[in-house]
Amino acid sequence: MRFLLWAALPVTLFGQAGAVVDGTVVNHATRLGIAGVDVMMQSTARNGASYNGTTDATGAFHIEGIPDGDYRANFGKPGFVPLDLGRMMPPAPIHISAASSPVRVQLELAAFPKVTGRVVDGEGHPVPEAAVQVVHTGGGGRAKVMTDKNGVFVLDGLIPAAFVLRAVPPAKLPPPKSPADEPEIWAPTFYPSVTEQFRAQPMMVRVGEERVDCDIKLRAVPVFHVRGVVVDDDGNPVSGASVKLLPPDSLDARSHAAFDEPEGKTTAREDGTFEFSAIRPGEWFLMANGKRGAKSLSGVVTGTVTAGDWENIKLRVTTPFTVKGTVERPDAGSRHTWVALIPAWQTRLMGIHDEHGVVERLMGIHDEHGVVEIDDVVPGRYQILLEEPLPGLYVDSVQFGGRDVLGQTVDVMDASLRLRVVYKAGGGRVQGSVEHCSHGTVVLMPKEPALQNSELIRWGRCDAAGHFDIGSLRPGTYYAAAFDRLDDLSLYYGAVVDPALIAVILERGTSVLADGGQTSTIGPPLIEWPER
Incomplete structure (x- = not known):
């Protein structure tokens, strides 16, 4: 590299x-x-x-x-x-x-950080040719290696960031023996041995750090059926629609790109019905694409397979529409800014507090007049994600249909409501000194829970003397905490939305008011991170 x-x-x-x-x-x-x-x-x-x-x-x-x-x-x-x-x-x-x-x-x-370990089956035998992936908390790509004949994997050249490890068993691995004589399969498994990403043990490696003995024990799970029908806005079946079945953990948290092939792929029958067999328990995305005449139709539905089949699904597909709006900035002649819509059921990995999900960004960039258009939107609930921070500016408000929705989930059902994003200059400033924080990192997290997502959490580096200065803050109250070993790259790739880090900031941070055009001076506590 x-x-x-x-x-x-x-x-x-x-x-x-x-x-x-x-x-x-x-x-x-x-x-x-x-x-x-x-x-x-x-x-x-x-x-x-x-x-x-x-x-x-x-x-x-x-x-x-x-x-x-x-x-x-x-x-x-x-x-x-x-x-x-x-x-x-x-x-x-x-x-x-x-x-x-x-x-x-x-x-x-x-x-670069380095992680090594083994992938083993339920009896501890090595599993060759398993794919081991680094799943970043905030998305942004996955490193992947294959295990050798002894089940050993070596992940080097890693981006220092918060992540979990995921092992995908090879297709040729013999199926597990079920004690109840019911069919089972080996499931993609997160470190150390869980099938749900939100239960995985998170890791955070710093530059120069090496983790060893990170062994992953594959889990065996039962299998079930998934059945449903693809319909249009009028409830009529859509024959020939392409239907894909994907788990959240196979998609990137930023780009929505799939890192694995869909675990199920089929075509809707003449009556719009579809079926998947041998599906493991967990949360799933069903995605469909079809046509009605010259119009393209698409839709998605989420559901959970637990102890039985997932049946009677109505997967509605509709014609996407465009959401229009404006971005207002005092520096209108500067570079253009993007605005994105994220389906609300996909927000967990970006730190917006849902229990599950991945992030698909539907993005628009405003023109020289501040006009922005976001294409390919389908009806649903969304979070609005903004480009933040912008030099010298802060986000003052986000309005949809004339209502302030900053940090909230909004219903976007058609193209009738307008989006308005307002940036302002003259935000607050927080500065100070932290003892023994030479080149450490100070993090400021909004006190208001709805604003505790990645684009409104700010950070800055201490200089050699432990001084820091963070400006252009949205007026309001923040929790401030200093970390000795939390580098900028880790923050950029998801450490800032790591639930463990957020909990530490809320518990041990110093409260500070960032008032518009004013400077606040504090001395936040220095916290060892990751905590030993």
């Missing part, structure tokens, strides 16, 4: 007279220099040039011929991750001038 995209950058210049940068790149954990790191000083000016170097055996690099100006350091090496990757705001640029040459900088990389 390389973090420098050379082909996309301006022409690189070498050997010209100008300032000199002498620096080192060190391992965040060991503080030792790292050899072979590509370093690029990229001008912050529009179409600015870049100046490159590579670290030697001691981790040192030397770049010369750099004109005076502000630059950002881009650097990377396979197997390592920059500490500021995923940071909410980019780090301050480095000012370089010949008058202060040589400019000395120290950069840090950290080794």
